Amino acid sequence: MAKITFPVEATHIMMFARAIGDTNPVYHDAEAAKNSEVGGIIPPPSFAQAVAQFDPEYHLRPKPDQKWFGSAKGPSGIDGKPTSSGGLHAEQHYEYHLPVHPGDVLTAETLPGKTWERESKRAGKLTFRERVTEYRNQKGELVITARGVGVTTERPVDQG
């Protein structure tokens, strides 16, 4: 899989922290962060996921030259789309090796992991796919290891 270049920017960190409702000054106040133990703005623990912004092929972002599966005039912009609910996120794990600050330029490389299946009463056959992403900084140092597990369900998850 291609490597993705992920420039870490203070504004992006501020917006991400706002989205999770987190007013901790280390995410948006440069002066307060400088005077704290971390010595400068840092991203929230799950910020690495925002690497999606920098993946040119990311399939969950509408692109000007492609049909989008969300609603427009009709409920889906793609006719005949199977009623399957598509992929859901089952697990996410991070290991933090070194600090990350605005100005760092990370390189994310994703390696496919294990695949397994399980039957479930609530959603039929579940297919799990693991992906391990290594984030390295501009010095080539490993800063974060992320392990995500996605699940594809046979049908929408029953809410009963």
Added chain:
Amino acid sequence: MALQASALKPGDTYSERVVENLSRTQIVQYAGASGDYNPLHTDEVYTVQAAGYPSVFAHGMLTMGLTSKMLVNYVGAGRLTKFGVRFTNQVWPGDTLDAKATVEAVREEGGVKLVDLKLSTTNQDGKEVVSGNATARVD
């Protein structure tokens, strides 16, 4: 600010209400910040009529982010060495979530003092939406 190993023991807990009456707009905000525009999270028409769910629902990663707010307030910024979760139930607009950390162990590894935490985030019905684990450096 940081936790003191000498003051921690297994079974200690810390909890916070991390969101009250989750709005669709906050889910939209998370889509924009994270870059995950899956319409299951923001597009009610698609989610109900094409995908077959009762309404849009939050990104698992938004619930992880909400859980991290409690976690960082407890252990201090820049103190985590590991943080992992499983998404056990969906989170819907209108949900109110409480995130809790429970001390499992206080230990030392290569001269570094660490605390192992069990994490659980539950909704207003007491249903667990995230279960997880974290490890943080303590003083």
